Amino acid sequence: MTVLVLGGAGYIGSHAVDQLIDQQYDVAVVDNLQTGHQGAVHKKARFYQGDIRDKIFMESIFEKESIEGVMHFAANSLVGESMQQPLQYFNNNVYGTQVTLEVMQKFAVKSIVFSSSAATYGEPKEVPIKETADTNPESPYGETKLMMEKILKWCDKAYDMKFVALRYFNVAGAKLDGSIGEDHSPESHLVPLILQTALGQRNELTIFGDDYATPDGTCIRDYVHVVDLVEAHILALEYLKAGNQSTVFNLGSSTGFSVKQMLDTAREVTGREIPATVTARRAGDPSTLIASSEKAKTILNWKPQYTDIKDIIASAWNWHKNSPHGYTDTHN
Numbered sequence: 001m002t003v004l005v006l007g008g009a010g011y012i013g014s015h016a017v018d019q020l021i022d023q024q025y026d027v028a029v030v031d032n033l034q035t036g037h038q039g040a041v042h043k044k045a046r047f048y049q050g051d052i053r054d055k056i057f058m059e060s061i062f063e064k065e066s067i068e069g070v071m072h073f074a075a076n077s078l079v080g081e082s083m084q085q086p087l088q089y090f091n092n093n094v095y096g097t098q099v100t101l102e103v104m105q106k107f108a109v110k111s112i113v114f115s116s117s118a119a120t121y122g123e124p125k126e127v128p129i130k131e132t133a134d135t136n137p138e139s140p141y142g143e144t145k146l147m148m149e150k151i152l153k154w155c156d157k158a159y160d161m162k163f164v165a166l167r168y169f170n171v172a173g174a175k176l177d178g179s180i181g182e183d184h185s186p187e188s189h190l191v192p193l194i195l196q197t198a199l200g201q202r203n204e205l206t207i208f209g210d211d212y213a214t215p216d217g218t219c220i221r222d223y224v225h226v227v228d229l230v231e232a233h234i235l236a237l238e239y240l241k242a243g244n245q246s247t248v249f250n251l252g253s254s255t256g257f258s259v260k261q262m263l264d265t266a267r268e269v270t271g272r273e274i275p276a277t278v279t280a281r282r283a284g285d286p287s288t289l290i291a292s293s294e295k296a297k298t299i300l301n302w303k304p305q306y307t308d309i310k311d312i313i314a315s316a317w318n319w320h321k322n323s324p325h326g327y328t329d330t331h332n
């Protein structure tokens with residue numbers, strides 16, 4: 001079965017390509033390399049550099065490849081940047097998905113696993129957050145993810161195109177052998193920032209606020225290992241292939257850790273001091289985000305294996321230690 005992975009050179013997409021190939025799927029990758037790294041793409045995947053908004057390019061891929069399912073990771077994903085550049089986010093994310101779906105419809109490809117986000121919920125009224133919670137995104141990024149889910153819903157009704165939208169909480173970690181991992185530029189995510197500080201690449205970690213209504217005052221997030229997260233995508237693909245209905249699942253570990261707890265655990269895992277100072281809150285940060293992932297566990301039979309935060313940080317540390325400058329020093 002050939003799976004087309006859009007955004008397969010990015011952090012999560014490259015882990016998906018790797019695990020798909022490991023599980024004997026045939027994989028084609030499309031990525032414009034705006035934020036991805038060609039060195040992250042498994043050598044057994046056929047790589048096509050191009051933009052999902054380029055319909056002629058996308059049609060040429062669907063002509064060449066016998067695609068049976070699509071995994072869609074190709075999107076801009078920074079909340080802060082989206083507040084500054086909303087039009088870029090609507091263009092790349094929403095229009096890119098529109099073109100993808102038009103081409104899928106033309107070539108009668110009926111299954112898509114879509115990378116969505118907890119940012120679709122906004123500030124939660126109840127924690128843990130269930131899939132039935134209200135969706136009130138507080139950033140253009142979250143809004144694009146919700147809009148794309150809605151487009152998928154109407155494509156299902158009109159064209160019988162089936163989707164699974166996976167709403168990620170905080171994804172972290174790396175492939176256990178340390179060969180691929182998280183490499184963003186600029187980096188804005190907590191775990192890589194902590195580990196870059198551990199490596200001495202940053203002077204200190206900035207903790208965004210310690211006056212939240214949480215036990216230690218810092219924000220609480222639900223961290224899920226990238227390997228477990230990707231496994232849910234493969235289960236979702238099989239779920240669609242089995243003829244099931246379109247739906248939405250949360251993917252998290254159902255446990256929350258504060259910024260300070262993450263920092264202390266990283267100090268323990270790395271054996272390094274990791275200096276940190278507290279500054280003001282970052283705009284738009286909710287105090288606590290924890291997923292209920294019961295639906296994915298029940299319906300997809302998802303069994304996350306790396307739920308201990310130490311394992312998540314240790315796998316990320318293994319990657320950062322071995323590739324301190326990301327992909328540039330280990331790949332072309």
Ligand code: UDP
Pocket residue numbers: 079170188189190191193205206207208209219220221259282285
């Ligand atoms: N955070 C922090 N310092 C940083 C980066 C992040 O204190 O330099 C906090 C942030 O406020 C949030 C948590 O770490 O509470 C996770 O942030 P991240 O950007 O990794 O993911 P988000 O939750 O925004 O998707």
